[in-house]
Amino acid sequence: MKRNPFPLVVLVLVLVFLYLPIVVLTANSFNLSRFGGSWEGFTLKWYGQLLNDNQVWFAFVNSLLIAAGATLASCVLGTTAALSLHRWRSRLQGFHYGLIYTPLVVPEILMGISLLLSFTAIGMDCGLHTILLAHITFCVSYVTMTVLARLQDFDDSLIEAARDLGANAWVSFIRVQFPLLLPGIISGGLLAFTLSIDDFVITFFVAGPGSSTLPLKVYSMIKHSPKLPVINCLSTVMLALTFALVLASRAFQNRRHPKAPNGRKHGAIA
Numbered sequence: 590m591k592r593n594p595f596p597l598v599v600l601v602l603v604l605v606f607l608y609l610p611i612v613v614l615t616a617n618s619f620n621l622s623r624f625g626g627s628w629e630g631f632t633l634k635w636y637g638q639l640l641n642d643n644q645v646w647f648a649f650v651n652s653l654l655i656a657a658g659a660t661l662a663s664c665v666l667g668t669t670a671a672l673s674l675h676r677w678r679s680r681l682q683g684f685h686y687g688l689i690y691t692p693l694v695v696p697e698i699l700m701g702i703s704l705l706l707s708f709t710a711i712g713m714d715c716g717l718h719t720i721l722l723a724h725i726t727f728c729v730s731y732v733t734m735t736v737l738a739r740l741q742d743f744d745d746s747l748i749e750a751a752r753d754l755g756a757n758a759w760v761s762f763i764r765v766q767f768p769l770l771l772p773g774i775i776s777g778g779l780l781a782f783t784l785s786i787d788d789f790v791i792t793f794f795v796a797g798p799g800s801s802t803l804p805l806k807v808y809s810m811i812k813h814s815p816k817l818p819v820i821n822c823l824s825t826v827m828l829a830l831t832f833a834l835v836l837a838s839r840a841f842q843n844r845r846h847p848k849a850p851n852g853r854k855h856g857a858i859a
Contacts, residue, residue: 611828618821635818645823648806651717655802656785659724663781664774666725667732674733675740692730700727701794708795715797723795724785731784732777739773775838783831803827 621630639645674685692700704723708715743766751761789804796805807823810816 614821615825615828618818618825620818623818635822638816639819639822639826642819644801645803645806645810645819648801648803649823651801652786652803655717655721655724656782658721659728659785660778660782662725663728663732664778667729667777667781668736668770668774670729670733671736671740674737675743689730689733692727693734697788697790698794701791704791705794715795716800719795719797720792720800720802723791724788727788727791728781728785731780732774735777735780736770736773739770743769779834779838782834786827 616628618635619631619633620628621632621634622628670689674682674689679685701723704719704726705715708719708722713719747765747769748761751765752758756764787804788802789808792802792805793808796802801809803823807820810820
C-alpha cells in the first residue's frame with residue numbers, strides 16, 4: 590500500500606518554519622557582517638564583545654536568580670496546591686480550579702498592571718523582589734496544572750498499601766508518591782524556569798531602578814544602542830542553555846526509568 594506523503598511534507602515544513610530562524614540566528618552570531626545581510630566570514634569577535642559587556646552579564650545573573658527562585662517557589666507551592674485539589678474535594682472544587690486557571694488566560698499586560706497597582710497600594714518599592722513575586726504568581730499555575738495531570742494517573746491504592754505496612758503520611762508521600770510525581774514536578778519546573786527567564790511584559794511593569802533582567806536589557810539594546818551581533822550571540826548562548834536543560838531533564842528521567850531489553854521501561858506492566 591502506497592503511503593501518503595502529505596503528513597511527512599507538512600511535518601518537514603513545520604520543522605523548517607520552527608528551526609530555520611534559530612539556525613539563521615546562530616549562524617549570524619559567527620558572521621563578520623554587523624547586520625547579517627550577507628556572509629562575510631567566520632568570526633568570534635562578537636562573543637568577545639559579549640563577554641566584556643558587564644551590563645549584559647549583570648542582567649543575565651539577575652534573570653537566572655529570579656528564574657531559579659521563581660522555579661523553586663512555584664514547584665513547592667504548585668505541588669502543594671495540586672495535592673490539595675486532588676485529595677480534598679468540595680462543592681467549591683470548580684471555583685478552586687478556576688483560580689488556578691485564571692493566571693493562564695489573563696493577558697500579560699493586564700496581570701502586569703494589576704501587580705504594579707498591588708505593589709504600589711501596599712507601599713512596596715519595585716525591584717528584584719517584586720519581579721520575583723510577580724514571576725511566582727504566574728508560574729505557580731503552570732506547575733499546578735502539570736502536577737495535577739500527573740496525579741490523574743496516580744493509583745491511590747499505593748498510598749493505602751504503604752499505610753497498611755506501617756508508614757505514616759509523611760513517609761508514604763516521600764517514599765511512594767513523591768518519586769512518581771517527580772517527572773511532573775520537573776516538567777513543571779522547567780516550564781516555570783523558561784517562562785520566568787523569558788518574560789518581558791510583566792517584568793517591564795514591576796521592575797525598578799537597577800533591577801534590569803535579560804529581556805529588558807535586550808529590549809534596551811535594540812531600542813537605544815543597536816548591537817545586533819551581540820544580541821545574536823546572547824540568544825545563541827541562551828539557546829544552548831535551554832537545550833542543555835532539556836537534555837539534562839531527559840537524561841535524569843531515563844536514569845530513573847531505564848528501558849528493559851524488550852523496549853519497555855522497568856516497572857511497566859506487560
